[in-house]
Amino acid sequence: xxxxTSQYNRALATFLDASPTPFxxxxxxxxxxxxxxxxxxxxxxxxxxxxxxxxxVTRNGSSIIAFVVGTESLTxxxxxxxxxxxxxxxxxxxxxxxxxxxxxxxxxVEVYGGALLNPWFDRDLSIAxxxxxxxxxQQLKQQLVDFKRPVAMIPSLAIHLDRExxxxxxxxxxxxxxPILMLSDKVDDFRAMLAAEFLxxxxxxxxxxxxxxxxxxxxxxxxxxxxxxxxxxxxxxSCFVATEALLQADSSNTCLMVxxxxxxxxxxxxxxxxxxxxxxxxxxxxxxxxxxxxxxxxDQSLMISCDNAHAAxxxxxxxxxxxxxPVLNGGPVIKVNVKQRYATNSVTAxxxxxxxxxxxxxxxxxxxxxxLGCGSTIGPITAARLGVPxxxxxxxxxxxHSCRELTGSQDPLRLTSVLTQFFNSSGNLGVETV
Numbered sequence: 391x392x393x394x395t396s397q398y399n400r401a402l403a404t405f406l407d408a409s410p411t412p413f414x415x416x417x418x419x420x421x422x423x424x425x426x427x428x429x430x431x432x433x434x435x436x437x438x439x440x441x442x443x444x445x446x447v448t449r450n451g452s453s454i455i456a457f458v459v460g461t462e463s464l465t466x467x468x469x470x471x472x473x474x475x476x477x478x479x480x481x482x483x484x485x486x487x488x489x490x491x492x493x494x495x496x497x498x499v500e501v502y503g504g505a506l507l508n509p510w511f512d513r514d515l516s517i518a519x520x521x522x523x524x525x526x527x528q529q530l531k532q533q534l535v536d537f538k539r540p541v542a543m544i545p546s547l548a549i550h551l552d553r554e555x556x557x558x559x560x561x562x563x564x565x566x567x568x569p570i571l572m573l574s575d576k577v578d579d580f581r582a583m584l585a586a587e588f589l590x591x592x593x594x595x596x597x598x599x600x601x602x603x604x605x606x607x608x609x610x611x612x613x614x615x616x617x618x619x620x621x622x623x624x625x626x627x628s629c630f631v632a633t634e635a636l637l638q639a640d641s642s643n644t645c646l647m648v649x650x651x652x653x654x655x656x657x658x659x660x661x662x663x664x665x666x667x668x669x670x671x672x673x674x675x676x677x678x679x680x681x682x683x684x685x686x687x688x689d690q691s692l693m694i695s696c697d698n699a700h701a702a703x704x705x706x707x708x709x710x711x712x713x714x715x716p717v718l719n720g721g722p723v724i725k726v727n728v729k730q731r732y733a734t735n736s737v738t739a740x741x742x743x744x745x746x747x748x749x750x751x752x753x754x755x756x757x758x759x760x761x762l763g764c765g766s767t768i769g770p771i772t773a774a775r776l777g778v779p780x781x782x783x784x785x786x787x788x789x790x791h792s793c794r795e796l797t798g799s800q801d802p803l804r805l806t807s808v809l810t811q812f813f814n815s816s817g818n819l820g821v822e823t824v
Contacts, residue, residue, distance in 0.1 A: 391615055391800075393414075394441070395803050398634075398806070401630075402627070403554070403608035403618070403620065405418055406607075406622060406623070406627075409626055410601070410621075411518050411534075411599075411603075413452050413519060415476045415532060415629060415649070416448055416453065416454045419446075419629060419633050422633055423633070423636075425685070426444070426637045427444055428444040428445060428446050428456060429445050431445050433447060433449065439459050442459060442460075442641040443458070444456075444457075444459075445457055447671060449661045452476060452601050453649060453650050453662075453667055454476075454647075456633070457644065458640075458641060458646075458813075460642055460644035461642055463688045464676060464687045466818075468687055468689070469672065469675075469778075470645045470691070470792065471645075471647070471648065471692065471693040471778070472647050472681075472809055472813075473649070473663070473694070473768050474647075474648075474649045474650075474696045474697065474768075475628075475629075475649060475650050475652075475653035475654070475663070476650065476651050477625075477651050477652060477654050478503070478622040478625065479501075479503035479505035479506075479654055479791045480505065481497075481510065482499060482501075482599070484499060486799055487580055488577045488579070488580055490574060490578075496570050496571065497569055502601065503791070506793075509793045510567065510602075510793050511544050511567075511631065511657060512544070513546060513604045514540035514543065514606065515541065515544070515604060515605065516605045516788070517543070518535060518600065519598060519600035520532055520597065521535050521562065521584060521595055521597075522595075522600050523585070523593045526591070535584070541571060544569045552728070553575075558674070569602060581749045604794060610799055615799060616718070618796070619796050620794065621793055622795075624697060624791065624795060625697050625786075628698065629649045629700060630802070631785070631805050631809065632809060634806045635806050635810045639810070639813040640813075643814065644817065646672075646675070648671075650662050650665075650667070653697075657771050663771040664771045664775065666809070668775075669776065671715065680773060681794025685777075685793050688776055688777050688778050690818065691778050691819070692738065692779050692780070692781075693769070693772055693776070693781075693807065694783060695772065695780060695781065695783070695799045696784060698785050699716055699725055699785040700758075700764075701716045701718050702716060709759070710759065711760070714756050715756040716755075717754070717786065718796070718798035718801070719801055720752060720787055721746070721751055721754055721801065722753055722783050722784065722804060722808060723755065723756045723783060723784050724756070724781065725755075725767075725784060726755060726757050731767075731770065732770065733767075733769035733772075733773040733780035734765065734781040734782050734783075735779075739779070742808070745809075745811045745815065748811050748815070749810075751807055770782075786798065786801065
């Protein structure tokens with residue numbers, strides 16, 4: 391592994407560990423952008439954007455858009471956009487979660503997204519997210535919180551009490567996964583516990599959005615350090631890659647990165663890809679609401695939706711189509727689906743292949759088996775809302791939607807190089823018709 395790759399992966403691991411929730415992820419991305427000279431905008435203000443300027447704006451603290459205003463005309467060069475999402479499958483704390491049973495204090499949880507539940511057992515878990523509280527002056531305030539230490543566990547049932555466990559144990563999301571926090575003979579007030587841990591005296595917790603997370607940090611593993619293991623690789627890995635590429639964008643093209651929340655639950659929200667956030671920012675960036683000019687800009691643009699791809703599992707190789715079996719460290723993957731679960735077409739795929747060739751990065755292709763379904767991304771949603779040419783790509787990974795996932799240690803920097811080339815390449819993005 392080169393020194394550049396090692397340094398990159400250390401920064402990536404730091405980002406992953408600091409971002410246990412979408413709120414923390416957006417805070418981490420915002421800090422990276424601010425450090426690089428990006429100015430924060432507020433949606434409630436008038437914007438005065440200048441060519442060469444670098445800006446970012448957040449919504450709900452869980453979605454973020456950042457962009458560089460290029461010196462080239464938008465109607466001539468279009469927008470070069472990269473999209474990702476900040477959320478990951480997890481266990482969310484219920485609004486009234488307290489459970490007292492057999493001398494244990496537990497919290498009720500709701501499963502967020504399509505989580506693999508079995509890997510959550512027997513892990514050292516912590517809690518993080520956003521609190522909204524009323525202070526001693528009766529003012530409403532919000533803040534990010536993180537216990538940053540193991541405070542809970544979901545113990546497995548012993549094999550002696552379930553001899554059939556290894557033959558296909560199912561998990562009941564209501565009964566089987568409430569984590570244990572402590573020994574207690576009474577129903578403790580969880581909000582009071584939060585206030586005592588995080589808030590000043592006389593403050594009262596009114597509500598929260600909190601989730602459990604695995605405290606084991608990101609790590610390089612493998613005999614030759616060829617793998618990166620971490621929670622939330624899907625899809626904070628793409629968020630980090632997109633941010634790093636945008637930081638290297640020059641000021642000739644107008645380049646934009648969007649990281650939406652709520653992808654894992656369908657994207658239908660004020661901050662999701664099926665909401666108005668990106669369209670609103672593009673309208674202000676374009677400086678004109680006239681539909682003809684907007685359509686000219688969109689026609690010249692390209693969106694690269696980045697969301698991790700399914701690598702072929704060596705123990706379950708038959709779950710993949712034989713001609714499309716991505717491998718870790720084999721390069722980024724172009725994702726194709728004729729039912730438009732991915733937004734890739736032959737033109738946008740060819741454009742991405744060209745960007746990969748420009749920086750000598752190998753590229754792979756994923757198509758699911760014809761008798762199996764596949765996931766989806768923000769790509770088709772964004773394409774449908776904007777009408778922008780789009781493709782779906784991703785870094786191959788294993789254990790997708792587990793509380794600990796696995797990817798190759800070479801591929802994140804490779805995709806960053808490709809996206810940087812995309813942002814900085816000169817000329818029109820179109821493909822000539824002959």
